[in-house]
Amino acid sequence: MAGTMHAASRSATVSCAMAPPACLASCAPPAAVLQSTTTTTINRICLSAAATSISITGSSISSSSSSSSRSPWLCPQLVDSQVSLLRSSLPRVNREKNSHCIDIISFNYVRQTSGSSANLQEDVQGDASFESPAFSTTSVVMDTSKDRLASSLSENSTKAISQNVEDEASDVVQQAIREENATLRGDISQSGCETNIIPPPEDGLRIFEIDSHLKPYKEHLVYRYKEYKKKRNLIEEYEGGLEAFSKGFEKFGFNRSSVGITYREWAPGAKWASLIGDFNNWNPNADVMKKDKFGVWEVFLPNQADGSPAIPHGSRVKIHMNTPSGWKDSIPAWIKFAVQAPGEIPYNGIYYDPPDNEKYKFQHKSPRRPDSLRIYEAHVGMSSTEPKVNSYVEFRDDVLPRIKRLGYNAVQLMAIQEHAYYGSFGYHVTNFFAVSSRCGTPDDLKSLIDRAHELGLFVLMDVVHSHASNNVLDGLNMFDGTDSHYFHSGARGYHWMWDSRLFDYGSWEVLRFLLSNLRWWVEEYHFDGFRFDGITSMMYTHHGLQMTFTGSYGEYFGLATDVDAVVYLMLANDLLHGLYSQHVTVAEDVSGMPTLCRPVHEGGIGFDYRLQMAIADKWIELLSKKKDEEWDMGNIIFTLTNRRWSEKCIAYAESHDQALVGDKTLAFWLMDKDMYDKMALDGPSTPRVDRGIALHKMIRLITMALGGEGYLNFMGNEFGHPEWIDFPRGDQVLPNGKFVPGNGGSYDKCRRRFDLGDAEFLRYHELQEFDCAMQQLEEKHKVFFSSECCLMPHSKLLFWCKGASCDQQGFECSHLI
DSSP: OOOOOOSSOEEEEEETTSOOOHHHHTTOOOTTTSOOOOTTSEEEEEEOOOOSOOOBTTBOOOOOOOOOOOOTTOOHHHHHOSSOHHHHTOOOOOOOTTOOOOOOOOOEEOOOOSSOSHHHHHHHHHHTOOOOTTOTTHHHHHHHHHHHHHHHIIIIIHHHHHTTTTOOOOHHHHHHHHHHHHHHHHHHHHOSSOOOOOOOOOOOOHHHHHOGGGGGGHHHHHHHHHHHHHHHHHHHHHHSOHHHHTOGGGTSEEEEOSSEEEEEEEOTTOSEEEEEEGGGTTOTTTSBOEEOTTSEEEEEEEOOTTSOOSSOTTOEEEEEEEETTEEEEEOOTTOSOEEOOTTOSSOEEEOOOOOGGGSOOOOSOOOOOOSSEEEEEEESTTOSSSSSOOOHHHIIIIIHHHHHHHTOSEEEEESOEEOSOGGGTTOSOSEEEEEOGGGOOHHHHHHHHHHHHHTTOEEEEEEOOSOEEOOTTTSSTTTTSOTTSSBOSGGGGEETTTTEEOBOTTOHHHHHHHHHHHHHHHHHHOOOEEEETTHHHHHBTTTTTTOOOOSOGGGTSSTTBOHHHHHHHHHHHHHHHHHOTTOEEEEOOSSOOTTTTSOGGGTSOOOSEEEOTHHHHHHHHHHHHOOGGGOOHHHHHHHHHOSOTTOOEEEOSOOHHHHBTTSOOHHHHHHTTHHHHSOBTTSOOOHHHHHHHHHHHHHHHHHHHHSOSEEEEETTGGGTOOSOBOOOOOOEEOTTSOEEOOOTTOOTTSSOOHHHHHOTTBHHHHHHHHHHHHHHHHHHHOOTTOSOEEEEEETTEEEEEESTTOOTTTOOSTTBO
């Protein structure tokens, strides 16, 4: 798009409680023009530039200019950006914790005729303010802001405005901008989420200043960033930007208006399609769909005579298609709810649209992002002490208060996306926009998240975009009868170890689907962040299989890198951090990809944290292969602190991976069978139990203190949960003919025995209390994740000191551990 701006006086209202964009901060105007103010005032920025055209998303508008002058303090990044300043700066909302002030960036072209600022003042006062019904004090705040703004204008801005008095913006430009602002204000006022800018791409070269060792791979990294910018620009040109592109759920799937329901589905391989379900008695000829040139099928169902929707809430629905592989009935790809009826094998899509009086309405705002992220990893289905599938409601009432009491400030929910096979732990997703129906309804999940927010807990979702279930009946595999629909065709589209399908991240509609999926979970359910599963598999064509990463940069940047997948991750982080400033993204990456946790505009991939997966492997290695006297303190410290400078990590001693059947938790490695009958305080202990309890505490303490800038624990492991996780399963015969016995469909090992940690007469309770004390220590003193650290590994002793008050000479500080 056009990269330069029309030479006209431009007024902007910027929320003063928020730091200005980096491109503004780097070239701020003189103090006489840009006035620093409090949270109840507005910074006044007056820009002027010489340009030949203006680009506005949704409108093709050009204005000629005869002036060649440019303000001496005009930000060149704004002038030369390939994305319109207007689009990149709208909308922006700031919500301070203790403030009701909400201001929106608004760029308006104002006709100036006499060098006076009167007209400009009038326009700012008439258009810049924004009043939300939810914040009754906004108008008072804005009045104060306008008074100070008017004063600043009259005294300091006349000269800057009159420099370009001959360069007038056309009425159509001004009107178009105002209409865009009004639309965005309306969207924001109805949204429950904080909305900010999706900034335009920059040059992406900052990473080479941070790490000079990247320079030999500059060609690859510059190419990667160019591909990202190219995709951003194409989305801007053809879809109206990432903000609009990521709202695919408003176009695809089922969308109800006042006059009826529209259903759309992208299935280019299908030859014929119709919508079937309970509402039309599964008649394939009742609601035949039409296909456009992009392979999108559509059908409109008008309301019934009494005004009720053509498809009742709770009805079963599917799409009936004639495909290259034959006739098939599929669950709509964008379905919001799917269930498996008792006694049936396939799932059914459910049209989920309850009446307004039955929909759950959020009562509590999301908490601000914690400075020290302490995550409680949880699986709702197996969170009961009883051998059953637990519900969202039971988790809300029983487990969330426990997490809060333990001292964690975030909960990470696993297995939320619908998955037909329960034993997959939620990682073989079949329906990406649907909640797991085993645990309840979409409204039940909303009530869970709202309760977590009430308790001050940050809520992360374990999102799976690295692969999809190969289930043809219920999922996306062979959806339109071809193997190249959402996925790569042939071997490239199949993960032989996971037995799953791999997305084609270079496909336009796949990008829309996945980006919209992220947006859906935030907008509809108010998730505060995502843990992206399995991105090592995404970023490399070898998927990290049979590959040992040594840390050599050549392993990360080359032909084995899947640039399309990396670009998708950059777009995803751009979207999430742009629209939701408090959002957190965590990458599950075993490779240690450099730049993974640097911002996108610097040339990085954009994640906030990477899971420090090597730490858990190190503890298992020591416990399974080394005697106590063989433990090397220096090697332990190296593993704990071996992470990239300025790229944050989440440390953990063990996660759900170590708890699965076939593996062992730390407690099991340490105490083995003594966990069953030697844990009562009124009974005799054993050297194995005493050693195990001591090391269990120390391993978790040192991991939290030195392993990263955040911490994670899988539910139950805080008290050394005995045994392993084994999902209910039957006998099966593998493709190679090997027989694998099941467990008779038992849920006995698919639950969490929280009662053991709560029993004060058991040693499990001691472990739980120690973990709780660790969390409370960090909450109170903020020392575990401090960047100030001094280490002294010596022989079999390890001293470390953390905190700003640390005296590295004598370890004389209150945070010595």
